[in-house]
Amino acid sequence: MRVAIAQFTANLDPGVNREEIRKLTADAASRGAELVVFPEAAARDFGDPSEPLAPVAEPLGGPFTETVADLARKHELVVAAGMLERIEGSQRVHNTVVVAGPGGDLLGAYRKLHLFDAFGHRESDRIQPGDGPTLVFQHGDFSFGVLTCYDLRFPEIARDLVDQGANVLLLPAAWVQGPLKEDHWVTLARARAIESTSYLLGASQVGNIYTGRSLIVDPLGVVVAALGDRPGVAVAEIDAERIAEVRERVPSLRHRRYAVSLRDATPPP
Numbered sequence: 185m186r187v188a189i190a191q192f193t194a195n196l197d198p199g200v201n202r203e204e205i206r207k208l209t210a211d212a213a214s215r216g217a218e219l220v221v222f223p224e225a226a227a228r229d230f231g232d233p234s235e236p237l238a239p240v241a242e243p244l245g246g247p248f249t250e251t252v253a254d255l256a257r258k259h260e261l262v263v264a265a266g267m268l269e270r271i272e273g274s275q276r277v278h279n280t281v282v283v284a285g286p287g288g289d290l291l292g293a294y295r296k297l298h299l300f301d302a303f304g305h306r307e308s309d310r311i312q313p314g315d316g317p318t319l320v321f322q323h324g325d326f327s328f329g330v331l332t333c334y335d336l337r338f339p340e341i342a343r344d345l346v347d348q349g350a351n352v353l354l355l356p357a358a359w360v361q362g363p364l365k366e367d368h369w370v371t372l373a374r375a376r377a378i379e380s381t382s383y384l385l386g387a388s389q390v391g392n393i394y395t396g397r398s399l400i401v402d403p404l405g406v407v408v409a410a411l412g413d414r415p416g417v418a419v420a421e422i423d424a425e426r427i428a429e430v431r432e433r434v435p436s437l438r439h440r441r442y443a444v445s446l447r448d449a450t451p452p453p
Contacts, residue, residue, distance in 0.1 A: 185219070186419055187218065187420060188219065189220070189221050189409070190211075191380065191387055191388055191390045191409065191415060192204050194229040201228060202434055215417070217325065217419055222266065222332045223294075223356050224332055224389065228268060236310060237276070238276065238277055238437055241269060243269065243272075244282065244373065248267045249267070252284045253290065256286055257287060258319045259308070260286045264283045267281075271312060279332060280293050281294045281332055298338055299313050299334065300429060302390040303362055304376055305360065315384045320345055329348065329350030330354050330356075331354065332357065333355070335355075336386075338367075346382060352383045352385065355384060355387070356379050359387040360386060374401050377401040377402065377403060379436065381403045383427070386403045390415060393424070396411060397412065398418065399418075403431070
């Protein structure tokens with residue numbers, strides 16, 4: 185299956201962002217992609233940390249979700265992209281990834297579990313973490329599991345998705361620049377792919393704040409496609425036989441010793 189990652193700089197005008205997503209989806213489709221992943225907060229950027237997000241958030245089924253569904257239907261592919269989801273009666277929002285299938289149907293929505301309260305940022309001031317299920321969906325010969333940005337630093341969520349059957353991890357992100365941050369992005373993406381013996385498709389925003397450097401990693405940690413610091417699309421083939429071959433050569437998923445590894449599974453203070 186041919187898949188694509190797309191990166192751009194989302195601004196504060198949802199209409200402009202939707203138009204950019206239309207162009208990039210058309211580009212991905214013209215290159216034979218059956219699935220395209222967009223960044224976190226692709227519908228509208230987070231903006232100034234001091235400003236509330238609730239007034240600018242959308243409900244599921246709003247203009248952004250409709251656009252994603254329409255594009256998936258028009259180009260007959262899967263589209264995954266991040267949005268800020270309204271929570272009725274709350275000043276906080278969910279950081280949500282929506283996925284639409286080739287028929288325009290909503291395959292699911294994942295609300296980010298781990299909030300970016302690190303490196304001087306406080307995502308939890310404006311965003312409410314998800315407390316519901318993770319998202320795994322089927323398309324073609326593959327099972328896709330969804331992460332969002334800071335989730336990349338938590339190997340247990342990737343492993344949980346794999347335990348649910350995922351063999352491709354989708355990672356919309358708005359990975360913030362900073363000392364060593366670009367290196368963390370690549371290193372952690374490769375680590376999650378290697379330990380999960382799965383493909384990983386990471387699509388990050390690009391611009392003055394974000395790193396870009398979107399990438400596709402194979403189950404042995406090889407970066408098979410990547411973007412730099414400009415908007416664009418990259419495509420690669422993912423191969424179910426490659427996953428099976430790697431999992432036979434490196435059967436680490438079968439070698440786990442639950443009785444030992446979970447014996448003292450209490451978070452440190």
